[in-house]
Amino acid sequence: xxxxxxxxxxxxxxxxxCMAQVLNAVADRRRAPEPAEPRETRLSARPAAEPIPTLKxxxxxxFLEKTPTxxxxxxxxxxxxxxxxxxxxxxIGAWMDLPLKDLPRKNVHELLDKHxxxxxxxxxxxxxxxxxxxYPLREEGYSMLLPELSKLRDLSxxxxxxxxxxxAEGDVEGAVQALQSGLAxxxxxxxxxxxxxxxxxxxxxxKMLQQVEQLIQEPNSPNLYWALTxxxxxxxxxxxxxxxxxxxxEMQWPFLAGVARGGRIDPAQWQKMLNxxxxxxxxxxxxxxxxxxHYAKGKQFLIAQGRKPDEVEKMPVREVVSIYAVHTYQxxxxxxxxxxxxxxxxxxxxxxQAETALRKDKQSMEAWPLVTLLPALGRVRFQEARLDRxxxxxxxxxxxxxxxxxxxxxxxxxxxxxxxxxxPVNPVTGKxxxxxxxxxxxxxxxxxxxxxxPSDSGRYILTLTK
Amino acid sequence: MQGQDELTPADRELESALGGLxxxxxxxxxxxxxxxxxxxxxxxxxxxxxGLAGALAAALVASLIARPAPREVERIVHVPIVQPAExxxxxxxxxxxxxxxxPEDAYLNVRRRVLxxxxxxxxxxxxxxxxxxxxxxxxxREAQIITWRDLLPFGTQGEIR
Numbered sequence: 001x002x003x004x005x006x007x008x009x010x011x012x013x014x015x016x017x018c019m020a021q022v023l024n025a026v027a028d029r030r031r032a033p034e035p036a037e038p039r040e041t042r043l044s045a046r047p048a049a050e051p052i053p054t055l056k057x058x059x060x061x062x063f064l065e066k067t068p069t070x071x072x073x074x075x076x077x078x079x080x081x082x083x084x085x086x087x088x089x090x091x092i093g094a095w096m097d098l099p100l101k102d103l104p105r106k107n108v109h110e111l112l113d114k115h116x117x118x119x120x121x122x123x124x125x126x127x128x129x130x131x132x133x134x135y136p137l138r139e140e141g142y143s144m145l146l147p148e149l150s151k152l153r154d155l156s157x158x159x160x161x162x163x164x165x166x167x168a169e170g171d172v173e174g175a176v177q178a179l180q181s182g183l184a185x186x187x188x189x190x191x192x193x194x195x196x197x198x199x200x201x202x203x204x205x206x207k208m209l210q211q212v213e214q215l216i217q218e219p220n221s222p223n224l225y226w227a228l229t230x231x232x233x234x235x236x237x238x239x240x241x242x243x244x245x246x247x248x249x250e251m252q253w254p255f256l257a258g259v260a261r262g263g264r265i266d267p268a269q270w271q272k273m274l275n276x277x278x279x280x281x282x283x284x285x286x287x288x289x290x291x292x293x294h295y296a297k298g299k300q301f302l303i304a305q306g307r308k309p310d311e312v313e314k315m316p317v318r319e320v321v322s323i324y325a326v327h328t329y330q331x332x333x334x335x336x337x338x339x340x341x342x343x344x345x346x347x348x349x350x351x352x353q354a355e356t357a358l359r360k361d362k363q364s365m366e367a368w369p370l371v372t373l374l375p376a377l378g379r380v381r382f383q384e385a386r387l388d389r390x391x392x393x394x395x396x397x398x399x400x401x402x403x404x405x406x407x408x409x410x411x412x413x414x415x416x417x418x419x420x421x422x423x424p425v426n427p428v429t430g431k432x433x434x435x436x437x438x439x440x441x442x443x444x445x446x447x448x449x450x451x452x453x454p455s456d457s458g459r460y461i462l463t464l465t466k
Numbered sequence: 467m468q469g470q471d472e473l474t475p476a477d478r479e480l481e482s483a484l485g486g487l488x489x490x491x492x493x494x495x496x497x498x499x500x501x502x503x504x505x506x507x508x509x510x511x512x513x514x515x516x517g518l519a520g521a522l523a524a525a526l527v528a529s530l531i532a533r534p535a536p537r538e539v540e541r542i543v544h545v546p547i548v549q550p551a552e553x554x555x556x557x558x559x560x561x562x563x564x565x566x567x568x569p570e571d572a573y574l575n576v577r578r579r580v581l582x583x584x585x586x587x588x589x590x591x592x593x594x595x596x597x598x599x600x601x602x603x604x605x606x607r608e609a610q611i612i613t614w615r616d617l618l619p620f621g622t623q624g625e626i627r
Contacts, residue, residue, distance in 0.1 A: 149588055150590055153588065194573065196580050278574055376581050
C-alpha cells in the first residue's frame, strides 16, 4: 500500500512539473513575437505628375524661409514653456496610431489650439539656420545629463499629430509645412554631437516620413518625388556624434592620449579612471585578473614597441598591464570606428567582426575597462542607412506614380522603364530595390543585408487607384 | 406398506441412489473465507491505484517527449567583482565603494540603455527641464522665460514650468 502511495505521489509530482513546463513553454511561445518578417507598408494612391514648378513643395524649410539664427534658444524656451500632462501625452500616443479617418479632429484641434503659441515657436525654431545645443560635453563628459531629449520626443509627437490632422483635412500646404517643421526639428536635434541625440533626431525624421506616406495617399496629393530627392543624404548625419564617441574616453581622461604617444601611466590617474567607469568602479578584482593574465603579454608588447627591456622589467605590474590595456583599447576602437567611413553595405560585415572582437575582449579583459565604454556602432550606423532607405523607397513610389500619370495610370513593368527621373538604389545594400508588378499593384522590396534580421528589411505595396 | 408397494422401478432406482449418498464434511473455513474476501477487496483497490499511477506515468513520458526545446533567454546580470589586493599589499580583497559613481541619467548610462532597449529607455522628465540640467546651459538659460516660480524664494522652485 505504502509503495503504491509513494509511486503515485512521485508520478503525480513529476507529471505535474512536466505538464506545467509544457504549458509554460506553450504559453511562452504564444507570448513570443511572431517570426520576424519584413516591415510591410501598404499604400493606395493615384498617379500624380510633377508639380509645377517642380520644387513647389519642399520637405525642409528653404534658404529663404530660414533665419540666420540659432534654434536651440527657441527650443529651450518651448521645452520650458510647453507642458503636456500625462493625459495629453496618452491621448497624443493614441492619435498617432489611429487610422486617419478615425482621427477625432475636434479633440485634436482643441489640444493643438491650447498649445498654439508654443507650436508657433517650434515652427520658428525649425526655420533657424543652425542649432547649437551647448551641451557641456568637454566639461561633463560621460556624466552629462540630457533631460531635454525625452521632452523633445514629446514635442515631435505633437508635431506628428498636427501633420496628421492637416493631412486628414486635405490641407496639403499646411501638411507640408507641418512636415517641414518635424523634419527640420529632427535634424536640429541630431546636430548635438552625441549619439543619443542623433538617434532621437533620426527617430523624429522617420516618424515624419510615415506622414509623407499618408500624404501621398490623399486624393489631392502632389507628387513628392523631387521634394524627397531634395532631402539631404544622409538625412541625419551620424559622423559628428560618432567621432565624438571615438574620442570620448580621451576627452574624459586626457592622460589616455599621452599613453598612445608612448607616455607612462600615473597609478593614481588610472585608479581614478577605474572608479569613474560606471559598473566597474567597485570591480577592482578585475585589475588582479588583468595582471595575472596579461603581464607577460604586456611586457612583450612594450618591448616590441621600442621600450628598453630593463625599463619594462622595472615598471610596476599594474602599469605594464594598464598601458597594454590602453593600446589594446585604441586598436579595438579604431577597428570598429573605421567602418563608419565606408557605405553601409561595405561596412556591415566589418562592424560585425569588430563587435565580435569587442565581445571577446570583454571576456579576456585585455582592454578592460575601457572596452566597455564603446557603443554598438553597427546598429547606430544601420539607423542612418535605414532612414535613407525609407526616403529612397518613397522616391521610387513617387517615381512609379509619376510614370503612371504619363502612361494611362499603368505602373511600369520594371523600375528601369522609368526614364523621367533617376531611380535610387537601396542605401542599405547598394543595390536596386526589388520590384514586382501585379496589375495595378506594385511591390517594392527593400531588403537588408545577408545575415541581418528579416525585420530589418522593408516592403512597400502600392496599389494605383483612379 | 401399501405405499412401498406402489413404487415404480424408477422411484426405486432414485431411492437406491439417494440412499447411497453420504453427508459431506464442512467445506468452508470461515477464516479462509474472510481472508479471501479481504484479498479480493484489496486487489480491486490496488487496480485503481495502479491504473492512476500508470496513467500519470504515461502522462509523464508523454510530456517529456512533447516537451519543447528550452528557449535561450539572455539575461544581463551585473555582478560586482571583488578586487584582491595589489601585489605588495597585505590586506585582503575588499570592495571599494566609488565616491564618484555616475548618476543613472548620466549620458553614458542613458546611451547604454538606449542602445539596448531603444529610445523609450530615455529617462522620463515629468514636466519642463529640471533645475540641474537647465543650469548646465547658462547661456541659454539667460534667454529663457522667467515665470513667477523663478521669483519664489530659494527652495520652493521644484521645477521650472
